[in-house]
Amino acid sequence: MELIENQGRTEVVIAAGGLGTRRAEWSRYLPKEFYPVQGIPGIVHVLDEIAQMGCVRAAMVHHPYYEHFIHAWASRALVDSQGYARAAERPLPHGPRWPGLDLRFTAQQGPYSDITSVLNADAMLDHPHELYVAYADNLYPEDDPLLRLRDTDGGTSVIVRPYNRTEAPSRGVIVCDRGFMVDLVEKPDEFTASDLEREHGPDSLVLLEGRARTDRSFLDFLWSYRPGRAMEPKLSLALSVYARTHPVRVCPISSPVTDLGSPAP
Template identity: 25%
Template sequence: MKKVTKAVIPAAGLGTRFLPETKALPKEMLPIVDIPTIQYIVEEAKASGIKDIVIVIGKGKRAIEDHFDSNVMLEENLEKKGKEKMLKSIQKTNDMNIYFIRQSYPRGLGDAVLTAKSFIGNDPFVVMLGDDLMEDTTPLTKQLMNSYEKTGASTLAVMKVPHKETSKYGVIDPVSEVSDGLYNVRNFVEKPDPKDAPSDLAIIGRYLLTPQIFDVLEHTKPGKGNEIQLTDAINTLNQTQSVFAHEFKGDRYDTGNKLSWLETNITFGLKHPEIEQELREYIKKLGQKLTKEDEQQKN
């Protein structure tokens, strides 16, 4: 059985939820305190043992390419000034093999994955979405790789969500829990109405897929939004070979909309050694101010 050493990171979306900021700046480059979101994804891949990454980009995404390119002048400047910590922070992924491929038209997540077919070849691979940051003792991508070593089958990451929020996600219809946190799946349902949701286990942004998914994607017709949906292709794949779901029990941070991105920044800011204390004091003062305003409104 082949080892998983490759990852696909789709980053060709228009980022309309963050306009006007994302008119010129790729959404994936929006910072969590001082680190671009996509940097966290690449670092998770590296920590999981991934060697080669292809980032699927579109028009206006040049900043992502520049970010993962080495900046010799900057590195020499930091080295001369003895700023070793800063130097290491910008060299974290210099040893990764990172490639770029263009998705010329926004035809959906399934199409973005399909553009990586020639890069992946006949190997199993991981798809990592940039809207979800995951924290756990063992990286989520590595957890999926560990499951694959046992089953040899495609495995999706899922997480329990409040039942009323199932309409925001793809949700699995589990057959059984074959081992702790690993489910055999009957069906994958895209954004079901809560009253129709088969479970509270929602698909989150990590997928480990066998290369057979490419043959399926090539024959998958556009679905919701006239886009090729990866979930539809996975459903079809599940008819000929088992697809499992691995339950993630760590911490997930959503960066896909303005509010959740701000919440993630605050959470990470409260753990950042440079600003933790000052941010904590600011939040306390802000809380006191808001409490006074609420009391004044009541009176």
């Protein structure tokens, strides 16, 4: 596979391929990533986080259901910093909100999964030597997880938060050893979580979050990855298989997570 050197540029996939079925009262009309948080759409917070990386090419992979919405309006509103000001006859902003960000959009092509979103972006961005992953429905208001990942020693790494039994059923639970992933259990029920605590100890467990840094070795592995019949085609489970033979670093943060896919209170 031919690789394209990034020449100081960072490549990011914004994984937005879901339909937000847990909050269908909203997401049947608009993607959950556009749900307002602190007065602005959640996706704007994600792009603010990505823009801190400097010169960035980002591919936002959305569900085909939202194709017309994305291309008729959202792509223009997110990229054209002056369009709204002209329409509202207001003073034009001095420049774009994200001057170093080259943002592209594509509908997910292939089986519905986050793996498909990553592979779609990998192809769209010409197979870079590494690709950061940002799940569009996860926000971290008290930290900058992508910058944390960039400051690691390289290789494939994932953002994690401290383990707690309450959140375990809605996240991946990682068993780690000396800062690296050893195993992962996706959304364990109460009994499985209890078994993990008893076997490994709570201090060896962390919660997988919606940011990752993937190197070319992992991306090449992902192109050939075929989960067993009993496994879902999920990026978290692919990472756990990869971690059996390759180092996957865990990068802890303490920020709470705002999950835009959770049902409204």
